[in-house]
Amino acid sequence: MTRRKLVAGNWKMNGLVKDRDFPKALSDALGEEPRCDVLLCPPVTLLPLIAADKPDWLLLGGQDCAPQASGAHTGDVSAAMLADVGCMHVIVGHSERRADHGETNQLVKAKAIAALDAGLRPIVCVGETLDERESGEAEAVVVSQFLASLPECAADKIVIAYEPVWAIGTGRTATPEDAQAMHDAIRAAWPGDDAAALRIVYGGSMNPGNAESLLQQSDIDGGLVGGASLKPQDFARIIQSVR
Numbered sequence: 697m698t699r700r701k702l703v704a705g706n707w708k709m710n711g712l713v714k715d716r717d718f719p720k721a722l723s724d725a726l727g728e729e730p731r732c733d734v735l736l737c738p739p740v741t742l743l744p745l746i747a748a749d750k751p752d753w754l755l756l757g758g759q760d761c762a763p764q765a766s767g768a769h770t771g772d773v774s775a776a777m778l779a780d781v782g783c784m785h786v787i788v789g790h791s792e793r794r795a796d797h798g799e800t801n802q803l804v805k806a807k808a809i810a811a812l813d814a815g816l817r818p819i820v821c822v823g824e825t826l827d828e829r830e831s832g833e834a835e836a837v838v839v840s841q842f843l844a845s846l847p848e849c850a851a852d853k854i855v856i857a858y859e860p861v862w863a864i865g866t867g868r869t870a871t872p873e874d875a876q877a878m879h880d881a882i883r884a885a886w887p888g889d890d891a892a893a894l895r896i897v898y899g900g901s902m903n904p905g906n907a908e909s910l911l912q913q914s915d916i917d918g919g920l921v922g923g924a925s926l927k928p929q930d931f932a933r934i935i936q937s938v939r
């Protein structure tokens with residue numbers, strides 16, 4: 697089965713109203729329609745502004761959602777609210793949220809279920825720390841995090857992002873071989889019989905210089921890109937690395 701690749705930009709807590717024209721700058725940098733799915737996850741404040749003026753091929757996503765559907769949860773954003781402003785995806789369980797907000801696998805799973813209930817595709821993030829990699833536990837840690845964070849659903853309703861914590865925002869990247877091995881282990885652990893449909897993207901200091909060798913790997917179905925997605929030229933070059 698050929699899985700269409702997905703290149704997603706995670707702007708984290710960056711972006712102001714003046715950045716609403718990013719889609720135009722990205723289109724200009726690309727020069728033609730991308731050969732893969734392209735998703736932008738700006739801060740929630742920019743979602744309606746960007747949704748109002750973007751090319752059809754550019755998908756929008758949230759960076760997080762509440763596990764509840766609605767109600768008295770001050771400051772939280774529900775999956776239905778994201779869908780309401782045009783999102784089709786939402787990132788859940790990013791390592792920055794696991795670290796900064798103490799998010800557990802159980803909470804990440806509840807958020808992924810809330811996303812599915814609202815018709816969104818959750819992008820469930822997993823990844824090991826440097827200590828865990830250096831002590832040879834990376835695969836066991838990631839597979840157990842993956843299984844514990846996973847909602848019950850068909851493989852084509854979800855995306856998994858393998859993001860080694862030590863590679864996020866550090867300029868250090870997993871080698872294509874190490875990333876491929878981890879993606880293969882994640883796919884092998886998928887509990888259903890439709891693992892071939894599961895998209896597993898890599899994240900961690902992906903940039904125009906390393907994207908092609910990562911994206912060529914058979915089980916790397918795209919990228920989750922932080923810093924480099926803020927610059928239209930760099931993001932475009934990563935998208936163009938999909939052959």
Ligand code: PEP
Binds near residue numbers: 863865901923
């Ligand atoms: C991320 O935020 O998911 C990420 C991978 O960041 P960066 O590309 O900056 O390492």
